[in-house]
Amino acid sequence: MTWQTFNVKKNTIANFDQSAGGSSAHTLVAVNQVKDPSANPTQILGAIQAPGQVYILNANGVIFGGSSQINVGSLVAAATMTPGSQFIQNGLYQNYAAGRGSIVVQSGAQIATNTPQTTTSGGGFVILLGDSVTNSGTITTPNGQTLMAAGKGLLLRQGYSIGPSSSTQNTTSTTIGTEAEVTKGGQVTNSGLIESRAQRDGQSFNPFERNNTDDFTAQRSRGKRGGFLKRV
Numbered sequence: 515m516t517w518q519t520f521n522v523k524k525n526t527i528a529n530f531d532q533s534a535g536g537s538s539a540h541t542l543v544a545v546n547q548v549k550d551p552s553a554n555p556t557q558i559l560g561a562i563q564a565p566g567q568v569y570i571l572n573a574n575g576v577i578f579g580g581s582s583q584i585n586v587g588s589l590v591a592a593a594t595m596t597p598g599s600q601f602i603q604n605g606l607y608q609n610y611a612a613g614r615g616s617i618v619v620q621s622g623a624q625i626a627t628n629t630p631q632t633t634t635s636g637g638g639f640v641i642l643l644g645d646s647v648t649n650s651g652t653i654t655t656p657n658g659q660t661l662m663a664a665g666k667g668l669l670l671r672q673g674y675s676i677g678p679s680s681s682t683q684n685t686t687s688t689t690i691g692t693e694a695e696v697t698k699g700g701q702v703t704n705s706g707l708i709e710s711r712a713q714r715d716g717q718s719f720n721p722f723e724r725n726n727t728d729d730f731t732a733q734r735s736r737g738k739r740g741g742f743l744k745r746v
């Protein structure tokens with residue numbers, strides 16, 4: 515879907531109905547390409563709900579305000595020049611050129627992926643891409659992955675996987691999830707909380723939790739999924 519503007523006002527819910535996917539709804543993707551003629555960033559001040567994946571692409575940036583609540587299967591927010599048609603053609607794993615905007619998650623914002631149906635299932639992901647990425651809110655991915663990457667050029671690739679052919683598998687990686695490679699690195703700042711909770715023997719534990727202030731080119735959480743960054 516292509517929009518001139520894509521914003522969610524406070525006390526408003528944007529619901530993506532992906533129920534047609536049934537038990538596979540978490541694999542469905544709603545790609546939202548924003549081409550604002552006024553070059554404004556997308557502002558999410560209300561709620562977004564979806565059982566599947568939601569991608570918000572705006573080269574001018576995406577701001578998750580302090581009142582925002584995101585509950586989705588997976589989320590991609592990218593301030594990149596990559597057109598939505600390229601996502602449809604190539605999928606998530608490809609090269610990106612950063613736009614002029616930033617990705618900002620403000621204090622009070624809550625972004626969460628849906629809890630997997632079983633304790634052995636991999637969870638969803640939250641991927642934030644741009645020339646600058648800042649998190650001051652709370653990002654929770656049960657048994658999943660959070661990836662924040664900033665740079666002029668970005669490459670996402672699949673981590674360890676077994677596929678039907680050499681083109682759809684990666685058996686040399688030590689990462690389960692998504693890997694990022696950054697050129698001309700920008701700045702990633704986290705002063706919020708990033709956590710990936712999992713279940714073990716009926717009890718909740720948190721293999722990764724970070725709530726101190728850090729500046730990195732990329733930052734990632736490690737649950738069942740891992741993270742990898744290469745800066746060149």
